[in-house]
Amino acid sequence: MTRAWHVAVAASLALGVLPLASGLHSARLFFANKAGASEAKQLESFKLPWTQPAFLEMVQRLDAVLPEDAALLCTPAGGDDRTGKSRWFLFLADALYPRRVYVRKPAFASGTLMDYPRWIDFHFDVLDTDESGLGFTSLRARKDVLREDAELLAERGVDWELRFQLDPAQPFAGAVLLHDGEPVELGEVAP
């Protein structure tokens, strides 16, 4: 038993050679390729959804138009993704900061992935943001919700809106930017 304990502890310690070797390779690669590179350049190399060029390009285009104290409402206007991979607005809130990013029903939007389909259903089935059409009774409910929302949005100074298609592959596909309800051209991407 004594020997078994020793061997087991020694084996666990010996496996430490893997993180040690891996760490040395990572350090060598870092000093060879990335050390001194800009933060943006380094982030790009991670190939994450929020560091991919298509998303950063959209951020740049919004950045060129929105004033620093802008408050932006993100509204899904179509698309059938319900997996949560199209929650680009989560990344936008960080990337556009200090601009404030708002959503309707924020608890569904940034809560669990179980809640996310409810957020989409609310927009499509109650507010008809995908313009698929509503029944007569639903139209009245929609009108009431929109009136209440309009008061809250005005109170919080939210006068910009970004309407987009839910697409996990393309950040903010078919995006339309509105200011006080009027369409605004998205900015150009700097070369």
Place this chain on the structure above:
Amino acid sequence: MTVELAGLMAGLGCLGWGHFVLSFLGAREVWPQRGCLERLTTACLLGLVLVPMALYLGVLLAGPLPVWAGDSLLGAGVLAGLLRLRALGPVASCSERAHGLTLVMLVSLVALGLLAFVASSAAPVHLFDPVFHFAYKGKILWHEGLASGAFTDLDGSVGRVMTHPSYPPLVPSLEVMGSFPLGDFSASAARVLWALFAIAPAVWIAAALEDRALRVRLAGALLWLSLPIIYYYRLPHAAPMKAVVGLLFGPDGAAGVLGGEGWRGTDGASLDAGGDLVVAAFLCGAVVYLGRARRAAGDAWIAGIFLAGAILAKNEGLALSAVLVVALGIGLGARRLLKMPVASGLGAVRALGAALVVSAPWLVYRGRIPAIDESYPELMQPAHVLKSMTADRFFEGQAEPALVTVLREYFLTFTDVLHWNLIWPLFVVALFCALARPRRALERGALLPLLVVAGGLVAFFLILVVTPWHLGRLFTTGIPDRLFLQVAPLAAWGVVAWVFAPSLGSSSDEDPGSARDEALIEVEA
């Protein structure tokens, strides 16, 4: 100024304030017997709780702080530390010489510590949790403070976007603190300090094993610091054997030899400013100093501040504090049976009091934040837990009871050598041995850490059974590994404390054949 330098300057301020506080809490009778590294580590980690939380309190009371205020606080910390430099008396020096195996272990520890520094400062904060759960909140603390409604206007019909608004503020506050010397917010400014959360448990494990030989103390520290999960979660390849080759020779080297697709660099949230490593470090510190509180009352206050650090780093810190209280309760209840206490009762009360005081600003503010995603106190009702265990959950397209899904994931994680070495099989065997002979485990100082780890694993199990998140998706994000990391230092300490009995007097590695040296590696048969 670079982000690394800003982080180091903030760290210096923390070290100063931490030493200042330690000089009042630490007893002059015990600290001269403790090593220099332990003194530095404990002081620094005390500062890493108290300074960011002082800043958080400032933001809570007065709104976003001007740069001069943060810089002044950090600068004053350096002066305060210098002012009380000699207050704790001289530092003990190690009387044992390292050579042979001991030297190899020492060199490995230093190398892993340095690699932790390189890994933590090598890249900007980039993974999902560190960026969106923590750094984004740091930006809000820096620019808006807490009065703008960013944290609280989340449950109405229109509100701000924020993931996990009820996550505690220590990590964002650390990033705010690191940004003051820089003059503008950067989440990466504090990253260089993250290595300290990997190194500190190693120092404390060695300190807790003070009555063992040097090589046993180093083995305990190395058992923790050599855990791969600290450095990476994503392996260089999805196939295990290819991953091993990728780890040994680097993904490029392995791709050159083995060819094929799917090679990638290693990556992980622990040293990317995630909160789990922070919880792990502070919980380890709390248990180490709580165990010592019988000899020095000041250690109980230190334990309390570290417990607050765990509570303020992630919500699991609060759950683990409850586990610690239960473990202490069991220990105190079994005092007569064990014929000695697990920890000082008064010390435990002091520690909990200190933890409550330091966490108070957050606990008060937390009451204003709506629970939009998960509210575990509500989900943990016994009837709901029992119902959730047998309720079918979808996992990889199939419906099965949550109990089965979580148990299977626990088994897979326990046997995942590429992320955990052999720490979990060792822990399981040590726990059963210790429960069979609790008095011996208590004498060896293994009972408390092993009980806390066991309690923590049970708590995580219950959390996963009732969680509103999709289990299949959750298990692809490093859960339960990231949860297990929070108790891993205690597991390493508990295993080594159980396996290697305390030695009487000092040991000498210069005389490895001596009978005494053999005796100190006496193990449970």
